[in-house]
């Protein structure tokens with residue numbers, strides 16, 4: 506049960522999104538800056554995303570008439586402009602995902618430069634400024650929240666304080682939070698990446714995805730919000746994406762869901778909050794001003 510469920514457009518039972526973090530090979534460059542350019546295996550693993558997986562994903566979404574959200578580091582936008590153009594051409598949203606997937610915690614105090622550098626690339630390649638943000642490795646900091654408010658973003662999608670969207674309120678302004686969690690992220694079941702310290706047994710496609718569908722069933726029953734966080738180079742692989750595609754077809758056919766880009770879900774929540782016709786939960790930031798011990 507969800508204490509304060511949100512009423513979705515057309516009284517749909519559940520809001521849904523399968524969002525993408527197109528990190529490509531930024532992960533190896535930020536992890537091994539001295540010699541990443543000559544680590545061909547992780548570069549090639551990352552390149553699978555923009556070159557093979559994204560065309561496959563776009564094809565599915567075009568066929569099913571779905572629009573969704575893609576979070577892409579600025580460096581990846583600059584490196585793979587044709588992929589980004591194809592995403593935009595199909596009417597999808599592109600959100601801010603750092604410059605080269607730098608961890609906001611490890612670049613604390615110096616986020617402005619890379620944040621603004623990414624905005625400039627969005628303006629150049631996408632022709633507009635992003636309104637949504639997802640922190641690399643979800644490591645959102647207060648510094649970044651303040652930048653999001655300063656640059657008039659509408660939402661963040663990096664935090665985990667609720668099952669359904671909520672409002673983040675700071676002294677400077679408000680954002681909608683479209684919450685993530687590790688149970689709906691494809692990194693744990695499918696990533697195996699020694700170079701960045703991630704050594705896990707890779708699950709079979711059906712076993713790795715099974716937990717996601719259980720998460721959906723619970724959200725659907727409660728009238729909530731279901732969002733997957735998918736890395737194209739992981740779940741865009743042939744066998745995995747085939748199962749996601751089958752699930753999408755079946756769900757669209759048999760369930761009353763509102764599949765929408767995060768920008769649209771955010772706009773709905775924001776309007777409901779501002780009109781005060783529904784009670785959207787508010788989290789006040791900063792949580793703490795100093796280390797707690």
Ligand SMILES: [Zn+2]
Pocket residue numbers: 526527528602606641642
């Ligand atoms: Zn990422």
